[in-house]
Amino acid sequence: MDRIGRIVARAGRFFLGSRREQTPAARHKARVMRIVALAILLLVVFLVGCCLGPYALQIGDVVKTLLGQGTYKSNMVIFDFRLPRLCLAILVGFGMGASGVIMQGLLHNDLASPGTLGVADGSSLFVTLYVALVSKQIDEPMLLPVLALIGGLISAGIIYLLGTKKGKPISSTKLIMTGVAMGACYGAVATFAMYVLDESQLEFIQRWQAGELWGTEWQYIRVLFIWLVVFGFFAVRNARILNAINLGYDIATGLGVNVKLAFSGLAFLAVGMSSASVAFGGNFFFLGLIGPHIARRIVGSDTRYLLPAAGVTSSVIIVAANILVENVEWFINIPTGIFVSILAVPYFLYLLMRAA
Amino acid sequence: MSKEKANNQTRFLVFITIGLVLVAVAFFLTMCFGATRISAGEVFDAFFRFDSSNFTHVTVRDIRLPRFLADLIVGASLSVAGAIMQGTTKNPMADSGIMGISSGATLGVVIVLAFFPGAGRFLKMGISAAGAGFVTLLIYLIAYAGKGRITPERMVLSGMAISTLLSSITTAIILKNGLMTQMVRYTSGSSANTIWKDLAIAVPFFAAGIVTSIVIARSLTVMNLGEDVSKGLGANTTLIKTLSTIIVLILSAVAVIIIGPVGYIGLMIPYISRYMVGTDYRLVLPTCAVYGALFVSIVDLAAKNVKPGMEYPIGLLITMIGVPFFVYVSRRQEGDQFYG
Numbered sequence: 001m002d003r004i005g006r007i008v009a010r011a012g013r014f015f016l017g018s019r020r021e022q023t024p025a026a027r028h029k030a031r032v033m034r035i036v037a038l039a040i041l042l043l044v045v046f047l048v049g050c051c052l053g054p055y056a057l058q059i060g061d062v063v064k065t066l067l068g069q070g071t072y073k074s075n076m077v078i079f080d081f082r083l084p085r086l087c088l089a090i091l092v093g094f095g096m097g098a099s100g101v102i103m104q105g106l107l108h109n110d111l112a113s114p115g116t117l118g119v120a121d122g123s124s125l126f127v128t129l130y131v132a133l134v135s136k137q138i139d140e141p142m143l144l145p146v147l148a149l150i151g152g153l154i155s156a157g158i159i160y161l162l163g164t165k166k167g168k169p170i171s172s173t174k175l176i177m178t179g180v181a182m183g184a185c186y187g188a189v190a191t192f193a194m195y196v197l198d199e200s201q202l203e204f205i206q207r208w209q210a211g212e213l214w215g216t217e218w219q220y221i222r223v224l225f226i227w228l229v230v231f232g233f234f235a236v237r238n239a240r241i242l243n244a245i246n247l248g249y250d251i252a253t254g255l256g257v258n259v260k261l262a263f264s265g266l267a268f269l270a271v272g273m274s275s276a277s278v279a280f281g282g283n284f285f286f287l288g289l290i291g292p293h294i295a296r297r298i299v300g301s302d303t304r305y306l307l308p309a310a311g312v313t314s315s316v317i318i319v320a321a322n323i324l325v326e327n328v329e330w331f332i333n334i335p336t337g338i339f340v341s342i343l344a345v346p347y348f349l350y351l352l353m354r355a356a
Numbered sequence: 357m358s359k360e361k362a363n364n365q366t367r368f369l370v371f372i373t374i375g376l377v378l379v380a381v382a383f384f385l386t387m388c389f390g391a392t393r394i395s396a397g398e399v400f401d402a403f404f405r406f407d408s409s410n411f412t413h414v415t416v417r418d419i420r421l422p423r424f425l426a427d428l429i430v431g432a433s434l435s436v437a438g439a440i441m442q443g444t445t446k447n448p449m450a451d452s453g454i455m456g457i458s459s460g461a462t463l464g465v466v467i468v469l470a471f472f473p474g475a476g477r478f479l480k481m482g483i484s485a486a487g488a489g490f491v492t493l494l495i496y497l498i499a500y501a502g503k504g505r506i507t508p509e510r511m512v513l514s515g516m517a518i519s520t521l522l523s524s525i526t527t528a529i530i531l532k533n534g535l536m537t538q539m540v541r542y543t544s545g546s547s548a549n550t551i552w553k554d555l556a557i558a559v560p561f562f563a564a565g566i567v568t569s570i571v572i573a574r575s576l577t578v579m580n581l582g583e584d585v586s587k588g589l590g591a592n593t594t595l596i597k598t599l600s601t602i603i604v605l606i607l608s609a610v611a612v613i614i615i616g617p618v619g620y621i622g623l624m625i626p627y628i629s630r631y632m633v634g635t636d637y638r639l640v641l642p643t644c645a646v647y648g649a650l651f652v653s654i655v656d657l658a659a660k661n662v663k664p665g666m667e668y669p670i671g672l673l674i675t676m677i678g679v680p681f682f683v684y685v686s687r688r689q690e691g692d693q694f695y696g
Contacts, residue, residue, distance in 0.1 A: 111513060159535070162683050173509040177449075177686040180516050184619065185679040188672045210527045285520055334531060336681040345521035352510045352517075353498060 027185060031305045034298050036313040045319045049086050053326045088281060089322050091224050093315030095277030098235055100288030101234040101310045102163040102270035105242045105303055107173035113289035114274035118179035122155025123148035125186040128205050132193045141223045148275035156271050158182060207280040211337015215280030227276045235269045239303040242266060284337045286344035287314050294301060364634040371632045375646035382653045386424045386516055387416055390660050424651055426550040427656045428649035429562050430611045431621060435648025436569055436624020437607040443580050444600045445499040446507040447686060449481040452608035453619020455515035460491030461612035466526045470533040481557055485609035491518055492605040531630050547615045565606040573637040618671045620678020621648055665667045
């Protein structure tokens with residue numbers, strides 16, 4: 001495994017080139033420092049998020065409370081109101097960002113993401129149908145990500161079947177086109193389901209589809225955390241294989257990677273992470289797309305660094321959007337995902353225009 | 357070449373005749389079947405021996421007829437707009453729903469409902485047309501800025517991005533102003549509530565759009581050969597481009613304000629029409645208009661009668677027919693390789 005890694009790293013250096021002539025150790029250090037810088041940025045945004053909102057707190061009080069020395073009131077504000085939402089936001093960001101990195105790497109296409117491939121739509125359709133038709137109450141928190149995972153896997157399978165042709169190389173654009181179209185189809189099915197719903201369920205689903213951080217109970221957050229840690233662990237362990245695939249399927253095969261197996265395994269991990277995020281955080285359409293993009297500009301395209309960097313970047317974006325939603329008066333009570341879209345779409349269009 | 361041309365013209369005449377006959381059949385079926393059955397004799401009476409105190413006559417004249425005409429107008433508009441967009445943006449997958457134009461119009465409608473609740477029909481239509489126009493211009497800007505280097509796939513993705521953005525904003529306004537139930541009906545696409553007043557506003561624009569498109573049809577065919585060729589043949593490409601943008605804008609807006617956002621018609625019908633009559637726009641555009649009208653009226657007929665008393669929104673039905681078609685067309689496209 002280690003030897004493959006070294007060969008991959010060398011091949012990577014050869015094919016991708018380095019911006020500056022640096023020793024691997026120096027580059028490693030520079031990238032780690034950049035990830036640390038991103039993490040510090042996330043910490044800052046997180047603390048700002050703790051401070052602002054209804055019942056604003058001083059930064060000193062926030063730190064004190066987090067360290068366990070808060071007053072009754074500040075404890076309540078932080079631990080009951082702010083922290084659950086912020087933790088959920090950070091986790092959803094991580095899940096979508098990491099999932100996007102894997103999908104973009106697997107398909108060699110910077111436009112792939114849980115949103116554009118329709119996987120997130122599949123997950124959310126499954127969960128919303130369950131909420132709408134089977135059970136109005138979700139008692140078992142573990143059930144949600146499992147349902148979302150089933151939905152995500154089914155839609156990934158459909159997209160793969162429809163978007164590829166036998167005997168022809170995988171065309172990522174075809175997959176994305178199919179994903180976009182199937183996303184529209186799932187949306188239509190979900191709208192049909194809306195006809196049997198009452199007003200409050202209708203609002204719940206609309207919010208969900210726009211991306212709303214709703215699963216703000218500690219039991220949900222715990223499930224999401226464990227889920228992402230497990231899937232993330234395997235993703236990081238296989239980052240080098242993803243690097244090899246990123247060089248091209250043939251090169252990866254030449255490097256001794258079982259491409260078929262690796263492709264399905266990594267795709268499973270990507271769908272798993274996006275599904276859990278969708279289950280508790282709603283459908284943040286573009287988050288899994290722009291997070292990895294921005295991160296790639298910062299740390300380069302080596303997956304070992306890109307995975308954590310993209311996770312942190314996406315978290316920063318969603319926490320920042322959340323601060324806007326909580327604090328600007330006109331925006332209060334609007335799904336957080338809308339801000340992610342407003343932020344991301346111009347950037348996405350720019351990407352499309354530039355790369356043409 | 358000329359033999360093929362003559363052949364296409366014959367085919368055109370045959371297909372147009374078949375199409376018109378089928379539209380007539382759809383007309384009688386639509387008048388007769390629905391929430392209640394109305395006999396052919398009564399339909400005849402409603403048209404020629406109208407009695408305003410007879411409820412059945414009023415149903416035929418003021419509910420079924422405007423709705424049927426609305427379906428025809430929407431189908432023809434969206435198909436012709438789609439065909440023109442596909443030619444001028446060099447994108448075989450262009451469609452006013454897919455490219456996000458409908459979402460612009462929907463945003464317009466929501467803005468009116470939320471901020472000018474007392475606004476009249478005319479203002480409502482104007483603002484939603486402005487929304488559609490904004491997106492149309494954006495799409496053409498993206499298409500022309502790329503100078504044809506933008507692949508169909510990327511155009512579709514930019515359309516998707518634009519509609520995601522606009523529908524996000526729409527959702528925000530809906531949630532903020534509690535317009536939920538009102539909007540679910542509108543956003544899923546239905547011609548059920550069309551009244552004569554809507555048609556009176558829409559018809560002049562519709563007619564202007566269709567007539568202009570047929571006038572410039574020959575230039576569109578020439579443009580399709582490539583911009584250099586058409587300049588060499590003496591065509592005023594800037595004028596044609598501007599005119600076609602305006603036509604697409606008007607026709608999409610007309611359709612959206614009558615029925616709400618409906619996608620995929622502008623993709624399916626032109627594709628089928630080209631299969632029937634070739635690539636000459638003088639033949640393609642009328643074929644599109646007839647078969648687009650036929651398609652929407654049949655889907656609406658089905659939507660009303662699958663389960664009498666329960667209406668399925670035709671926008672959703674059309675999406676479900678359109679998505680497989682879209683996937684089929686996308687599979688036939690040559691993939692674009694831009695990465696690795």
